[in-house]
Amino acid sequence: xxxxxxxxxxxxxxxxxxxxxxxxxxxxxxxxxxxxxxxxxxxxxxxxxxxxxxxxxxxxxxxxxxxxxxxxxxxxxxxxxxxxxxxxxxxxxxxxxxxxxxxxxxxxxxxxxxxxxxxxxxxxxxxxxxxxxxxxxxxxxxxxxxxxxxxxxxxxxxxxxxxxxxxxxxxxxxxxxxxxxxxxxxxxxxxxxxxxxxxxxxxxxxxxxxxxxxxxxxxxxxxxxxxx
Numbered sequence: 001x002x003x004x005x006x007x008x009x010x011x012x013x014x015x016x017x018x019x020x021x022x023x024x025x026x027x028x029x030x031x032x033x034x035x036x037x038x039x040x041x042x043x044x045x046x047x048x049x050x051x052x053x054x055x056x057x058x059x060x061x062x063x064x065x066x067x068x069x070x071x072x073x074x075x076x077x078x079x080x081x082x083x084x085x086x087x088x089x090x091x092x093x094x095x096x097x098x099x100x101x102x103x104x105x106x107x108x109x110x111x112x113x114x115x116x117x118x119x120x121x122x123x124x125x126x127x128x129x130x131x132x133x134x135x136x137x138x139x140x141x142x143x144x145x146x147x148x149x150x151x152x153x154x155x156x157x158x159x160x161x162x163x164x165x166x167x168x169x170x171x172x173x174x175x176x177x178x179x180x181x182x183x184x185x186x187x188x189x190x191x192x193x194x195x196x197x198x199x200x201x202x203x204x205x206x207x208x209x210x211x212x213x214x215x216x217x218x219x220x221x222x223x224x225x226x227x228x
Contacts, residue, residue, distance in 0.1 A: 002161040005100040030214040033207040034071040041094040043173040055142040072144040075187040087128035089178040095125040102157040126162035150189040163190035
C-alpha cells in the first residue's frame with residue numbers, strides 16, 4: 001500500500017523535473033516512513049505557480065481509536081468520502097520518490113521488494129494534502145492515493161500507488177479542475193513496462209534503518225515466480 005519510499009535525488013534535480021522555482025531542504029532518504037516530513041509539489045490558485053513544500057506524511061484519522069495516521073487512501077473511495085472529496089477539489093499534490101517498497105506476505109514471513117522506474121528518474125505519486133488540526137495546533141499533511149496493481153506489482157501486493165506520467169502533472173495540479181470524473185482516467189495502474197522490481201533484504205523492515213543498505217538485493221533465494 002506504499003507505506004515506505006526512497007528519495008535520494010537532489011532537491012535541485014527534483015525542482016527541475018517538477019518545474020518549481022525553489023527546492024526544499026532535503027537530505028537523501030532510503031526509508032521514508034509515515035508521520036515524517038516529506039516534500040510535495042502543489043500549485044495554488046492564488047499564485048498559479050508550482051511550489052514545493054514539506055508536509056507531514058499521513059492524515060489524522062479522527063474516526064479511529066486513538067486517531068491513528070492514515071498514509072494512503074484508495075482512489076476509488078474519493079467520491080464517497082466527504083473529507084477526501086474536499087482535499088481532492090482543493091488540495092491535490094505530487095509526491096516525488098525514486099521508488100517505493102511493498103511487502104509480500106507468505107506464511108509467517110514478509111519479503112520486501114523495491115519498485116522504481118526503468119529510466120532511473122524520480123516518479124510522481126498522486127497525493128492529496130490538507131490542513132490537519134492536532135493537539136499541538138495545525139499541520140499540513142498529505143496522503144498517497146492507491147489503485148489496483150499492474151502486472152509487476154500484483155505478485156507482491158494487491159494495491160499500488162497511483163503514479164502519474166510527466167505529461168499529466170499539470171492537469172493533476174490544476175486547481176480549477178474539480179470534477180472527479182475529469183481526472184478519473186489518471187487514477188489507474190501505471191504501465192508495467194515502465195517499472196522494474198527487485199527483492200531487497202530484511203534491513204529495510206526496520207523504519208529506523210535509513211541508509212543505502214536498504215536497497216541492497218536480498219541474498220536469499222527467490223521463491224516467487226515474478227513476470228520480469
